[in-house]
Amino acid sequence: MKRARIITATAALALATTGFAPAAATAAPDSVVRPITACGDLVRGFALPGAATHVTSAAVVAATGTDPEYCGVQGYVEPAVRFELRLPTKTYAGRYLQYGCGGFCGLINPPAFADCDLPHGGDVAVAATDDGHVGKTPAVVDDGSWGAHDQAARDDFEFRAPHVVARASKAIIQAFYGALPKKAYFTGCSDGGREGLQLAQRYPADFDGIVAGAPAGYWSPLLEFQAWLARANTAADGSPILTAAKLPALHNAVLAACDRLDGLGDGQLDDPRACRFDPATLTCTGPDTPSCLTPAQVAATRRLYSPPTDAHGTLLYPGGELRGSELSWAGWIIGVPETGGLSFARSLADNYLRYLGYPIGTPASTVDTFAFTKREFDRLTPEGVRYNAMSLDLSAFQRRGGKLVLWHGWADQAIPPAGTLDYYQRLTHGRTQNFVRLFMVPSLYHCGGGTTLTEFDPLRELVAWVERGTAPTVVTATGRDAAGTVTRTRPVFPYPQRAVYDGSGSVDDAANFRPAPPAAPVRDVVDWAGNGLYAIPGPVAR
Structure with missing residues (x-):
């Protein structure tokens, strides 16, 4: 539900036939992969079953102070799922990252090159989509009129778009670099968090690691x-x-x-x-x-x-x-x-x-x-x-070695944390699992902003978990003032652990806190009208 104006892998044979990139055990990306074809040669069709893809433009974009040189690809998956894919030309090391969108989507937020705390700058190919429709102004992401009489557009937004864009991006990556991505990641907040959960539940072969922030999984x-x-x-x-x-x-x-x-x-x-x-x-x-x-x-x-x-x-x-x-x-x-x-x-x-x-x-x-x-x-x-993304059956994702990081702000005004807490306890039965972690961030608003802590991003920790087997035991949240100055850091430990002050030093310094068990037994499962929804499987795009 993130509002745009406010908030602002892996076998080549499998992809060639299905578009999926299985997360089988592979070595972590470790060296630069050079393109095998010219960027402009990507302007063509890709005949993926059930996801016919058309690249409409592809051009090299010069490096800047923050971004590497990359091949900027734009296109769509039939009937109308637009996407943008950015392929580093000199620093790609085998990782693919796809971003979710917010609200009702309806626009492509240009995908940013992620800092995954890895040795190669700009080593991640990145993509984003509008989820299959164009929203009307002024707010765009709260417009739903496009779906009044168009079931195909609804299908794309409801469940299909993130999956088919993953397939399309991997096919284009294979054409450009000569190989599939070695590891594939998805990160999103709000509706993007819903998409992340859907991918883990319905399309477990698409991504090795998923970050689902403030997920709108209980959508309806x-x-x-x-x-x-x-x-x-x-x-x-x-x-x-x-x-x-x-x-x-x-x-x-x-x-x-x-x-x-x-x-x-x-x-x-x-x-x-x-x-x-x-x-x-x-x-x-x-x-x-x-x-x-x-x-x-x-x-x-x-x-x-x-x-x-x-x-x-x-x-x-x-x-x-x-x-x-x-x-x-x-x-x-x-x-x-x-x-x-x-x-x-x-x-x-x-x-x-x-x-x-x-x-x-x-x-x-x-x-x-x-x-x-x-x-x-x-x-x-x-x-x-x-x-909805409410299924409690993530067994296929887990069996393939997939890792899921959930997070939510305690001060989220748009999606109350109760749903995420309810889902997490139902999913884990209150026991630590080897494939999923939840982080609850004090004072954080919806997907970002807040009074004392304003930023939280566990992507680095997810990558370390997937590629090095290091399960995240802490993620640092940051608070910044209007000028961008860091005013507070605070460790966030896997729920239900909490951060406790060690008694010395600044309370604005994460180093002065330690993990502690919950103050009371965890009882997060809620008895509500949606009790029967967890067992209802959603549709799956092929």
Whole structure:
């Protein structure tokens, strides 16, 4: 659900016949691989079964201070899955990295050359896709009108596009370098995280390692949750009840009540679930000012902290907004001038309910008419299971040696962490697995940004796990100010471990923290309306 304007392997024979690149045991990439053909010669068709591919342009792009010289490839997989692939001409060492997209996609975010802490600069061929459609402006990624009557476009976005782009990219890589990539990786956040989970669940031969950040895997219920956020904070006249001006006082009150629950007053909540702050403590006793909440605002805040339910109390989503995330509600839950006054949650939910959520030809809905009932939840399920990435069967991915790194920000305003925690415990049965790790990042917003920690990227650790067998035991999160200066580093240990201050040195230095077991037994599985969705297999593209 990442918003573009805000957030900004492996046998040649198998690919030749199927387009897959099996992750059989191979030596790690270690030397530069030179092209065997001219960049411009890639402009042609690639007859991949079920994924006919057309390269429409290919040209060498000169090196810059940050990027190597590369062959820039653009093309599409039929019918309309556009992609961009960048192939280093002098520094490629056998790795392929594919990026996921955010929101409803609809545009290609130029793929960046990744820093994987490896010996060759620019050694990773990188690719990205628009997931099979072009979104309308201004926001692009919240437009769903393209899917109102086009099932093929829906199929591409729901499950097909990342898989067929992986096949296309590997075929082009083989044509350019004379060999398949030795290792293939995928990284994405939000919808990109959903794509990563889908790839592990449905297409286990595509990638050796996958990073799935803040995954929107519970897709259909999550879009219903976005409608809940919009409705929970909308007055009868359509105006927002809780306004952006009230968020700083609300957030400061949460910190005052709960910051030290983890034993350290450091401006962040290491596990917000321990916080029981009641917004009623901020109720205005005099004039309505930015430092207090009206009774209506107290009620709206309580609704936002709560998951959506039907009239019988059945949870329609595993969780609500967590305390500590309040500052990030501006823009996502509360419209601000930068978003044209429209909250992104409302825009996403309305486009989904109007154009994407129900089978084509059946009655649709809107945010304002949607009924929070189990019946309506079930009406969204037939199409929703095509988007969802909820299968607990990753056995094929695991058998092939695939590695999965999940991560989520504790202050994520767009996708509450409860779903990821629920999925992880169901998947692992509460026991450490040899192919999957979860990292929970304090104070981090949706896919990035935050109050104290603003960046998290476990790609280096994933590569080390896949290529050197080193399971990640810690990933460092970073906080930067508006000028880009590092203001805090903090270790994040595999969940459910937590970071504990060792008692000396700066609390802004990761070196001064050690891992500790959870303060209480882990009970993350949620009893909710989607209990039956984990066993429903999604469609598979061939």
